[in-house]
Amino acid sequence: MILGIGIDIIHLPRIKDLLTRKPTSLLQFSKRILSDRELKEFNERDELDNNVKFLAVRWTLKEAAYKALFPYHRKPQLIIHEQKQEINISNVHSSVSHDGEYVISQVLIEGTTNKKF
Ligand SMILES: CC(C)(COP(=O)(O)OP(=O)(O)OC[C@H]1O[C@@H](n2cnc3c(N)ncnc32)[C@H](O)[C@@H]1OP(=O)(O)O)[C@@H](O)C(=O)NCCC(=O)NCCS
Numbered sequence: 001m002i003l004g005i006g007i008d009i010i011h012l013p014r015i016k017d018l019l020t021r022k023p024t025s026l027l028q029f030s031k032r033i034l035s036d037r038e039l040k041e042f043n044e045r046d047e048l049d050n051n052v053k054f055l056a057v058r059w060t061l062k063e064a065a066y067k068a069l070f071p072y073h074r075k076p077q078l079i080i081h082e083q084k085q086e087i088n089i090s091n092v093h094s095s096v097s098h099d100g101e102y103v104i105s106q107v108l109i110e111g112t113t114n115k116k117f
Pocket residue numbers: 007008009032033034059062063066067068070071072073074075076095096097098099
């Protein structure tokens with residue numbers, strides 16, 4: 001059974017600005033979002049752009065997982081009104097994310113079909 005779906009987008013320059021605003025920003029942010037194991041790996045790295053990407057990847061994965069696991073408030077709802085005869089839809093999952101000028105959406109459809117792809 002599919003429990004949920006989640007997606008998250010981050011514009012890397014925005015995160016880089018955020019992380020370099022104060023000398024302590026990178027450390028605070030990394031401690032907030034990384035597990036102990038991830039933090040150990042992170043502290044062995046030194047190049048800023050790679051660090052920003054390392055944090056952004058883990059941040060988006062955790063946000064996406066949160067949306068998939070706890071879709072209790074503000075979960076987007078997609079209703080498919082017209083269905084093709086050969087497809088029987090049992091459930092539709094959707095997730096959206098926006099950052100600045102960008103929006104990303106993901107849809108996952110559960111169901112059955114007798115159509116051969
Ligand atoms: C609610 C939260 C997921 C929104 O994420 P965000 O990065 O600020 O914003 P995004 O643009 O990616 O996503 C916003 C969209 O997600 C959807 N959304 C919001 N809450 C949601 C939820 N609980 N479940 C599924 N989808 C959700 C909505 O469609 C929303 O769009 P809208 O603002 O147009 O209604 C985020 O603010 C949050 O509270 N995260 C939980 C904290 C956490 O534990 N994160 C783990 C990181 S270590």
